[in-house]
Each structure stands twice: as C-alpha cells, then as structure tokens.
Amino acid sequence: MQTKAVLFDLGGVLIKLGGVGQLGQFIGVTDEAEIWRRWLTSDWVRRYERGFCTRTEFAHGMVEEHGLAMSPQSFLQAFGRWPLGLLPGAEDLVRSIDSGLFVSCLSNTNEFHWTEQKGADRVHRLFSRPFLSHVIGLVKPDREIFDFVAREIECEPSEIFFLDDNVINIEGARRAGWEAECAVGVEESQRILRQRGMVV
Template identity: 30%
Template structure:
C-alpha cells in the first residue's frame, strides 16, 4: 500500500546528539563510572524509569546528585543536557517538503528535562516555532509511559494516531527500534551510521 504516514525518531535523526558529552560531563562532576552506569545496572533502571515517567524530575535529579557526590541541581541538569546539540536547518526544511505529501509524526524515547531543553533549542533556532507543530502528533516516552523498542509502544501510537501500519513508515537510527516497529506491523527504515535523513530516498512506495 502507498505510504501516507512517516513517523520520525528525534535524537540522531532530527536532533544531533553527542552522548559522550554527557558521560564526560558526569565524569568531571565526580562520577567516573557514569559510562558503565549509563547502560547497565542501577543507573539504567532509574534512567529507564525516568524515560517512561515512573519517577519525577526531583527523584531523577536526586539520583544524579547521589552519583556525583551531591553536586548542585543546576550542575547535574546541565551535564544531563550536554548530549543535546542542534537541529540542522536543512532537516527541518525537509520536513516542510515532506508535509506536502505525507502526514508526519514524532516518537521519541526522552524525558521531561530533555524535552524542555530541546523544545527551547528548537524555538530559539526557528524564530519561536514549536517542534510539536511540525507534526500531526508527537509522542514522548515519558508522557505515554511506553518506550521503544517495545512492541506495545508502537501498538499504542498506531492506535492513538489512527494509523494503518501498512501505510506508515518509521525511521530511527537505532536498528533495535526499527525492528520493534516492524514487529508491530509498521514499515521500518534504519538510518545507518554516518547517514542523515537527507540521504534517504523519499520516493516512498
């Protein structure tokens, strides 16, 4: 069936990310094991809990402060946001072109602190524009309490958006997320390392 809907990931697809910047920032704040905690064990549990809205900002920040030996709220929030870079104009211009032919959606694994930060970056970069305004609907993991690559998360957005999976394409730079989308019946495009959305063939069947 012809494609009618495109669902974009955010970080690494529309927004440039540099995760090592956050790792380095926490190491400088006195958390030398942050790179390990970031993906494994206890830290993974509270990071994931925050990403699906199970803990609030204050609880998350307290966890980060404990990792850094009690650094200030501002210091740990700044370190947490260090990974968030810029929105290249040409990618946002491409969205405007694609909207002429497709319905555009956004689905991001994120959290309240990051959402506040990148929404401001977008607004500051594009003359007060709203990131969510670029899409028919935007879903953020901490608000829907579901995250990629879980099939249930994709089934939720399909139902909530009233989407026909066979007419919908999901684009992510993480292959595991694309695989999750495919399990839910969506068509998936993996944005491979070194590629941007400007490199894709947008003549979608």
C-alpha cells in the same frame, strides 16, 4: 501495503545530540552501541522518559544506579545540555514530505529536554501531533509504544514508515510490523525518504 504515515525519531535524526560521549565518560564505556544499550535499559531512564518521576529523582537515581562520581545536580546540569538544537536542513526535510502522508515524530524524551532544549519552539512547531514518551507513558523499543501510535493514527503497522538512529529501536519497530530504517542525521534520512518516493 502503501505507506500512509512517516514518523521521525528526534535525537540523532533531526536534533543534534551531544550527550552520548559524555554519558560514556560518566559510566566508563567507550562503545557507542553499549552506551545506548545501557541507556535504553536503565530503570531510571525508562522511568523518567515515561513521565513517572521528577528530574530531581531521575538525577539521584542515575548517580546511584551507575555509581557516578558526581552530584545529582552536576549530572542534571550536564544532562540538560545534551540536545544541541535542530540539525541544518531538518525543518526543510520534514516539510518536504509528501502532503498526502501523515507526518509526526516518535521520541523517547522527557519534560526537561522537550521544554528547555535549545530551539525548543522551533522543534515544537514541526509537528502538530508529536508522540512523546513522557506524555504517553511508553518508551521505545517496547512493542506497546508502536502499537499505541498505530492505533492513534488509525494505520495498519505496515502502513507506517519510521526513521531512528538507534538499531535497537528499529528492531522494535519492525517486530511491531512497521517499516523502519536506521538513519543518522538529515542527509541520510533525506536519501532514504527520496529512495522511497516520500519527499517532493
């Protein structure tokens, strides 16, 4: 079936993230895949990124859940610095997508990062209709978020192509019937999109 929509993850694909290694240090884990697994399955992360608690509640919950040797305030200060701004070429990549395709983002994020991240205004201008977990109350890799987006943009699942830097989320998208590939950064994303004939 012909592709009608292209959706990007943000962190790790279009936005540089500096928090994975730091989170690993906090919880005493060095394997990146395991760090991501713990992040995506954390009760407090899932709660916060669905918009179900405040940033202060989230910080207290994370310190308690993971037994972190730091105050909630210190965790929150570090957490706020994780997004490091758009990667070079990110804006050009998004704007190079074939104009006949619907283009958006599907991101597990939160009110703190979305509103206060470095270069927030530039990120916000990239997409007229972003799909943000804390706004819609759903998170990747749950099936519900992919079904929700497909309904909202009035596409069949197989008509949607999705790029994410996390294998867990790619697997979730594929289970929902989406076309999806793992991509880290702008260059890899551009290569995949060019191979599929989606950039001009």
